[in-house]
Amino acid sequence: xxxxxxxxxxxxxxxxxxxxxxxxxxxxxxxxxxxxxxxxxxxxxxxxxxxxxxxxxxxxxxxxxxxxxxxxxxxxxxxxxxxxxxxxxxxxxxxxxxxxxxxxxxxxxxxxxxxxxxxxxxxxxxxxxxxxxxxxxxxxxxxxxxxxxxxxxxxxxxxxxxxxxxxxxxxxxxxxxxxxxxxxxxxxxxxxxxxxxxxxxxxxxxxx
Amino acid sequence: xxxxxxxxxxxxxxxxxxxxxxxxxxxxxxxxxxxxxxxxxxxxxxxxxxxxxxxxxxxxxxxxxxxxxxxxxxxxxxxxxxxxxxxxxxxxxxxxxxxxxxxxxxxxxxxxxxxxxxxxxxxxxxxxxxxxxxxxxxxxxxxxxxxxxxxxxxxxxxxxxxxxxxxxxxxxxxxxxxxxxxxxxxxxxxxxxxxxxxxxxxxxxxxxxxxxxxxxxxxxxxxxxxxxxxxxxxxxxxxxxxxxxxxxxxxxxxxxxxxxxxxxxxxxxx
Numbered sequence: 050x051x052x053x054x055x056x057x058x059x060x061x062x063x064x065x066x067x068x069x070x071x072x073x074x075x076x077x078x079x080x081x082x083x084x085x086x087x088x089x090x091x092x093x094x095x096x097x098x099x100x101x102x103x104x105x106x107x108x109x110x111x112x113x114x115x116x117x118x119x120x121x122x123x124x125x126x127x128x129x130x131x132x133x134x135x136x137x138x139x140x141x142x143x144x145x146x147x148x149x150x151x152x153x154x155x156x157x158x159x160x161x162x163x164x165x166x167x168x169x170x171x172x173x174x175x176x177x178x179x180x181x182x183x184x185x186x187x188x189x190x191x192x193x194x195x196x197x198x199x200x201x202x203x204x205x206x207x208x209x210x211x212x213x214x215x216x217x218x219x220x221x222x223x224x225x226x227x228x229x230x231x232x233x234x235x236x237x238x239x240x241x242x243x244x245x246x247x248x249x250x251x252x253x254x255x256x257x
Numbered sequence: 258x259x260x261x262x263x264x265x266x267x268x269x270x271x272x273x274x275x276x277x278x279x280x281x282x283x284x285x286x287x288x289x290x291x292x293x294x295x296x297x298x299x300x301x302x303x304x305x306x307x308x309x310x311x312x313x314x315x316x317x318x319x320x321x322x323x324x325x326x327x328x329x330x331x332x333x334x335x336x337x338x339x340x341x342x343x344x345x346x347x348x349x350x351x352x353x354x355x356x357x358x359x360x361x362x363x364x365x366x367x368x369x370x371x372x373x374x375x376x377x378x379x380x381x382x383x384x385x386x387x388x389x390x391x392x393x394x395x396x397x398x399x400x401x402x403x404x405x406x407x408x409x410x411x412x413x414x415x416x417x418x419x420x421x422x423x424x425x426x427x428x429x430x431x432x433x434x435x436x437x438x439x440x441x442x443x444x445x446x447x448x449x450x451x452x453x454x455x456x457x458x459x460x461x462x463x464x465x466x467x468x469x470x471x472x473x474x475x476x477x478x479x480x481x482x483x484x485x486x487x488x489x490x491x492x493x494x495x496x497x498x499x500x501x502x503x504x505x506x507x508x509x510x511x512x513x514x515x516x517x518x519x520x521x522x523x524x525x526x527x
Contacts, residue, residue: 083497084496084497084498090285090286090296090297091278091279091281091282091285091286091493091494092286092349092491092493092494093496093497094491094497095349095491096296097497151497151498152491153501154500154501158486162485162486166484220484221294222294222347223290223294223394223395224392224394224395224465225394226392
């Protein structure tokens with residue numbers, strides 16, 4: 050359990066705002082690469098759109114991993130979870146904005162496409178589900194709403210994660226492994242929350 | 258010859274205002290699922306493709322069936338430059354200056370029997386050199402087909418070069434089909450077999466998803482792909498702030514090819 054101790058000690062030393070700085074810097078840097086370099090190849094619109102979307106899915110995985118990591122291995126990264134959640138929202142927002150403004154290039158067509166294409170409808174529902182979560186990701190909202198109502202609202206993370214992965218699976222041409230891996234992992238992480246559990250045994254294990 | 262002359266004259270006019278993409282664009286943004294599904298995967302992985310020696314099996318309803326070396330198959334035929342629009346079914350497009358031979362010349366050389374109604378093509382499979390084949394992204398070998406009149410149309414070429422250079426492996430070396438009025442996946446790459454048949458041959462994307470990919474797959478802004486609109490496309494090489502372009506009927510070759518489909522409902526035969 051040496052490793053766990055080391056991770057927990059390191060995590061205590063890193064302030065949570067580093068997540069925001071690194072996340073926002075990364076988001077802007079990717080935009081810079083797409084706009085002013087050839088890093089994303091000769092068609093950067095779709096490439097950037099996909100990159101933001103995929104990072105959004107990766108951040109969902111990371112955010113949903115925090116609880117099982119604590120319960121299973123005693124690794125405590127809980128203080129970063131809100132920042133990771135907020136960055137997830139911003140990457141998905143960037144994904145949507147690249148899609149709407151740089152790819153489709155017409156808000157009217159964005160609407161008709163989202164209504165007409167099921168994979169876009171599903172992606173859009175996932176994005177919209179994240180909006181109230183982003184808005185209430187502050188101490189004021191937790192206090193104002195009360196912990197139970199806040200937690201109930203943030204349950205929306207689970208459908209948002211699964212619908213986001215489904216959006217990716219649905220988009221793929223041919224038999225592609227990667228989107229299916231995201232879907233399987235995210236379903237697994239959500240299913241973990243609903244596993245049959247013996248609470249006293251779990252507590253004993255995490256203390257050990 | 259009459260039709261060829263008319264089409265060629267129209268073509269010369271059409272070529273005037275097309276600005277080809279750079280060789281770098283053309284060789285770095287590809288769909289060649291045998292080498293991976295990412296757009297840059299073929300450029301990264303296709304160097305493993307072995308193209309020498311290259312043999313093409315010609316069989317079915319032909320007078321001179323056999324295994325032809327690429328040199329023998331194309332020997333004595335005229336290579337022309339054709340600057341064509343290239344429109345992918347994924348709603349992106351580029352302009353490519355191909356060097357190639359009219360497919361009709363090749364088919365006439367091997368001798369088409371009168372019962373032949375379709376031409377089937379097959380892409381090489383080199384599992385040890387092709388990461389996408391190992392991953393079974395599609396049911397390989399990749400197969401495609403054309404109706405005989407489409408195959409004999411003067412716009413249809415067997416391309417062997419781009420910008421006067423031998424065609425790059427990621428673009429389908431040593432020879433690939435180019436059918437400019439159809440979605441790009443019809444223009445099958447790295448061909449090792451040409452069969453003349455009296456039945457409509459199976460085609461890879463149709464086998465993978467018949468609802469989304471038909472046998473004809475003519476570029477048509479009025480018939481959407483079930484998952485996205487085909488009315489406009491992204492332009493390769495325009496950068497992050499490039500405007501979409503409207504997609505043209507038959508990819509801009511309507512005058513030359515529309516008559517091939519007279520009386521056909523193009524939303525049924527998509």
